[in-house]
Amino acid sequence: MKALTLRDIRQSKNKNLQMLTCYDYQTAQMLNETDLDMILVGDSLGNVMLGYETTVEVTLEDMIVFGSAVRRGAPDKFLILDMPFATYSTLASGVKNASTLFQKTRAQALKLEGAYPYQLQLIERLTQNGIPVMGHIGLTPQSVHQLGGYYVHGKNEDSAARLIKEAQALEAAGAFAVVLEMVEKEVAQKITKAISIPTIGIGAGSGTDGQVLVINDLLKLGPNRPPKFCTPVADLFEMKKELIQTYLNDQRK
Numbered sequence: 001m002k003a004l005t006l007r008d009i010r011q012s013k014n015k016n017l018q019m020l021t022c023y024d025y026q027t028a029q030m031l032n033e034t035d036l037d038m039i040l041v042g043d044s045l046g047n048v049m050l051g052y053e054t055t056v057e058v059t060l061e062d063m064i065v066f067g068s069a070v071r072r073g074a075p076d077k078f079l080i081l082d083m084p085f086a087t088y089s090t091l092a093s094g095v096k097n098a099s100t101l102f103q104k105t106r107a108q109a110l111k112l113e114g115a116y117p118y119q120l121q122l123i124e125r126l127t128q129n130g131i132p133v134m135g136h137i138g139l140t141p142q143s144v145h146q147l148g149g150y151y152v153h154g155k156n157e158d159s160a161a162r163l164i165k166e167a168q169a170l171e172a173a174g175a176f177a178v179v180l181e182m183v184e185k186e187v188a189q190k191i192t193k194a195i196s197i198p199t200i201g202i203g204a205g206s207g208t209d210g211q212v213l214v215i216n217d218l219l220k221l222g223p224n225r226p227p228k229f230c231t232p233v234a235d236l237f238e239m240k241k242e243l244i245q246t247y248l249n250d251q252r253k
């Protein structure tokens with residue numbers, strides 16, 4: 001299957017783009033054989049692969065290890081990697097760390113959370129340096145302590161207006177797409193109409209130009225209930241547990 005290019009993605013307004021997270025080599029090999037549009041090595045790997053409470057603990061080295069494994073497993077997919085917490089707090093550190101991550105993992109793009117002026121400046125600089133950037137607004141988990149929890153954004157007029165402005169600013173800075181995480185669905189729809197680059201929603205309703213899910217939620221790889229907006233297609237945690245238990249019972253007969 002031919003990999004999408006940045007130009008294909010930019011031109012995918014209203015095309016129902018599908019993105020899933022992935023963190024390991026063999027899952028990447030499997031996804032490489034599907035017609036999935038984009039793979040995201042999200043810093044959610046901190047939660048689902050490393051057992052951290054938040055994504056704040058994820059490091060650049062973690063992203064390099066997991067990102068490279070996924071690249072090796074899925075050479076044909078458009079691959080996006082998250083810039084982890086505190087690696088882009090200044091323009092200089094952002095340029096340096098983004099270049100390292102991009103070069104060492106052979107990703108096609110990076111994603112960073114937020115749309116403050118210094119982040120917009122960084123996106124402008126990275127895109128000028130040849131590093132495509134996906135934006136991410138709404139719930140930005142790296143700021144969970146500052147936000148005071150995980151909740152839906154855009155619930156009042158001020159917050160909705162701010163999100164629309166942020167999305168427009170991200171487009172103007174050169175982002176090729178924007179993730180809208182836990183954004184009120186009407187607001188996500190308004191944002192989608194207000195910008196010409198694709199919006200990719202997660203917990204933001206069906207009015208975006210695409211969707212992203214954490215693959216561990218979609219396949220229910222863990223024991224916990226996935227977030228409300230994700231309907232798992234299987235319960236692989238229970239299935240795998242039962243298979244292993246059956247194997248153990250057989251061994252001990």
Ligand code: KIV
Nearest residue numbers: 021042043044179212
């Ligand atoms: O880290 C991640 O998996 C993400 C998605 C939820 C968009 O940022």
